[in-house]
Amino acid sequence: MRKAAIAVLGAVLALFAGTSFYRSRHLREPVVPGPGVSRVVKLGDYFAPIRGTVNDANVYVLEGKEPGGTILLLGGTHPEEPAGRLAAWIFTENAVLTRGRILVILSANRSATTATRLGGAYPPDFTIPTAWGGQMFRMGDRWSNPLDQWPDPEVYLHYPTRQELAYVDIRNLNRAFPGRPNGTLTEQTCFAITELIRREKVDIEIDFHEAELQYPVISTIVAHEKGADLAAAASMFISSLEGFSIGVENSPKALRGLSHREIGDATDAISLLLEAPEPFLDATRGRTNRELLLTGKDEFVVRAGKRGLLFEKIDEKGWPIDVRVGRHTSTVLQLLEIWSADHADKAVDVTGVPRYGEVIQKGTGAFLKDPKTVDPAKLYFE
Amino acid sequence: MDTIVTLLYYLLTAYVAVLLVRNFLKRKNWQEEVLYILVLIPFILRLLRLK
Numbered sequence: 337m338r339k340a341a342i343a344v345l346g347a348v349l350a351l352f353a354g355t356s357f358y359r360s361r362h363l364r365e366p367v368v369p370g371p372g373v374s375r376v377v378k379l380g381d382y383f384a385p386i387r388g389t390v391n392d393a394n395v396y397v398l399e400g401k402e403p404g405g406t407i408l409l410l411g412g413t414h415p416e417e418p419a420g421r422l423a424a425w426i427f428t429e430n431a432v433l434t435r436g437r438i439l440v441i442l443s444a445n446r447s448a449t450t451a452t453r454l455g456g457a458y459p460p461d462f463t464i465p466t467a468w469g470g471q472m473f474r475m476g477d478r479w480s481n482p483l484d485q486w487p488d489p490e491v492y493l494h495y496p497t498r499q500e501l502a503y504v505d506i507r508n509l510n511r512a513f514p515g516r517p518n519g520t521l522t523e524q525t526c527f528a529i530t531e532l533i534r535r536e537k538v539d540i541e542i543d544f545h546e547a548e549l550q551y552p553v554i555s556t557i558v559a560h561e562k563g564a565d566l567a568a569a570a571s572m573f574i575s576s577l578e579g580f581s582i583g584v585e586n587s588p589k590a591l592r593g594l595s596h597r598e599i600g601d602a603t604d605a606i607s608l609l610l611e612a613p614e615p616f617l618d619a620t621r622g623r624t625n626r627e628l629l630l631t632g633k634d635e636f637v638v639r640a641g642k643r644g645l646l647f648e649k650i651d652e653k654g655w656p657i658d659v660r661v662g663r664h665t666s667t668v669l670q671l672l673e674i675w676s677a678d679h680a681d682k683a684v685d686v687t688g689v690p691r692y693g694e695v696i697q698k699g700t701g702a703f704l705k706d707p708k709t710v711d712p713a714k715l716y717f718e
Numbered sequence: 719m720d721t722i723v724t725l726l727y728y729l730l731t732a733y734v735a736v737l738l739v740r741n742f743l744k745r746k747n748w749q750e751e752v753l754y755i756l757v758l759i760p761f762i763l764r765l766l767r768l769k
Contacts, residue, residue, distance in 0.1 A: 342748065
C-alpha cells in the first residue's frame with residue numbers, strides 16, 4: 337500500500353513536470369509577415385538533410401522592387417539572448433524595402449529554443465507586453481536541446497580545423513560554423529546556413545547576440561576583417577547619432593567555429609556579430625526570473641559593477657529589453673545606410689524599422705503584430 | 719554512427735530505469751523508496767522524450 341502511494345506520488349510529479357516541459361517545447365510563436373516579406377522558404381531548401389527536422393527554420397525573404405545587395409539577419413543563434421530574436425522579429429514584421437533583399441531567420445537554432453539550461457532555473461518562457469495583450473516566446477538556451485542531439489562527446493573537435501573546444505559546444509551553433517554536411521544536427525544546421533549564404537550570394541551576414549556584463553566582448557560589433565571598415569564607420573555614426581555607444585572588435589583568427597570568423601572565411605559574405613548587454617546571463621545574478629530577463633535590473637550585478645568586475649556599466653535602471661532590442665535595430669540600420677552609400681549597386685534601402693530611441697519610447701511590443709488580426713492562412717509559426 | 723550511439727544511450731537509460739524500479743520494489747524503508755522514485759523521474763522523462 338505504501339509503495340503504491342509513493343509510486344503514485346512519483347507519477348504525479350512526473351506528469352506535472354512532463355506537461356510543463358512538453359508545453360514549453362511545443363509553444364507556438366506566431367509571426368505576422370510584414371509588408372516587405374515576399375515569400376517564406378525553409379532552411380532545408382538549402383540542405384536537404386535538415387528538411388523536416390526541428391531545425392528546418394523559416395527563412396523570411398524581404399525584397400525591394402529594385403535590385404541591390406542581400407543581407408542575412410540571424411536571430412536565435414543563442415535563444416537565451418532574446419533581444420536578438422526580437423530585433424529580427426521587428427524586421428520581419430515591419431521592414432519595407434525599396435532596394436535589395438533582407439533574409440531573416442528568427443530561430444537559427446530552433447532546437448535550442450525548446451530547452452532551458454539544466455540547473456539554471458530559467459523561466460520556460462517570457463511575454464513581451466503589447467497593446468493587444470502580449471506575445472509569449474520560448475526562453476531557450478545556448479545549446480541545442482539534448483532531445484535532438486545526445487550524447488555529447490568527451491572531446492569536441494571543431495570541423496574542419498580540428499581545434500579542441502568545450503565538449504558541450506558541439507551543440508552550440510556559434511561554435512560549429514561553417515558546419516559539416518554529415519555531422520551532428522547542430523553542425524548540419526550551420527552547414528545549411530552557410531549554403532544559404534553561398535547560394536543567395538549574401539553580401540553581409542549579421543548575427544544577433546547578447547552577453548553577460550562580466551564578458552569582455554560586450555556592447556560591440558565583432559567584425560571579420562572583410563567588414564572591419566564598415567563596422568568602424570557604423571560604430572562612429574552610432575556613437576554620435578543614435579544615443580548610445582558601441583565598439584568594434586576584430587574577429588579572432590585563433591578561435592574557431594564562430595559565425596563572424598567562419599562565415600567570413602568560408603563565403604564571400606562580410607560576417608558581423610552584434611553584442612548587447614544582458615545581466616540575466618551574469619554568474620553573480622540574483623533570482624533568474626522573467627523580470628530580470630526583461631528589466632535587466634539586478635542588485636548583485638550592480639554590486640559586481642561597483643567592485644570593478646564588469647566590462648559594461650550598470651546602475652539601478654538596469655538594461656531593459658527595449659534598450660537592448662533598440663541597440664540591435666539601430667546598429668543594423670546604420671550598417672545598411674553606410675553600406676548602401678558605399679555600394680550603390682549593392683544597396684539595401686529599408687524603412688519601417690524603429691531605431692533605438694523609438695523602441696525605447698514605444699516599447700518592443702509596439703512593433704509586434706497581433707496575430708488575431710491576420711488571416712490564419714498567412715501566419716507563420718516559429 | 720551518431721544515431722547508433724544515441725540509441726545505445728536510450729537503451730542504457732531504460733536499463734537504469736528498470737534497475738531503479740527493481741530497487742524501489744526491494745526497499746523496506748519509505749525514505750529510500752521516495753529517493754528511488756525521485757531519481758527515476760528524469761530517466762522516465764528522457765525515455766518519453768519530454769526532457
